[in-house]
Amino acid sequence: MLHTLSTSPWHADIAAMLRLLKEGDDLLLLSDGVIAAVADGRFLEILQSAPISLYALQEDLEARGLAGQIADSVVRVSYTDFVRLSVKHAGQLAW
DSSP, rough: OEEEEOOGGGGGGGGHHHHHTTTOOEEOOGGGGGGGTTTTOOHHHHHHHHHSEEEEHHHHHHHTGGOOOOOOOOTEHHHOOOOOHHOSOOEEEEE
8 A cells, every 4th residue: 555644744643544554555755744754853763663665755855945854764756756656556545
């Protein structure tokens, strides 16, 4: 399953999302959701404990001035990569 987080993690139900994340799922952070990828941040530590791959949309990182503050463990992706992730997964859940 592809999960997308487009709202600030401060305004999202991260606990509910964690309950639904399963091994092999991918989580793409976009729009204000990229805030969750900030290195040494509260939300990054929580998300890294899940058995998922974590991605962030590069253009949204740059738009928010966060490109230099993102953890190395977060894979930066383009819109083309977003499409590839969408094709890879049969379902998508937006947060």
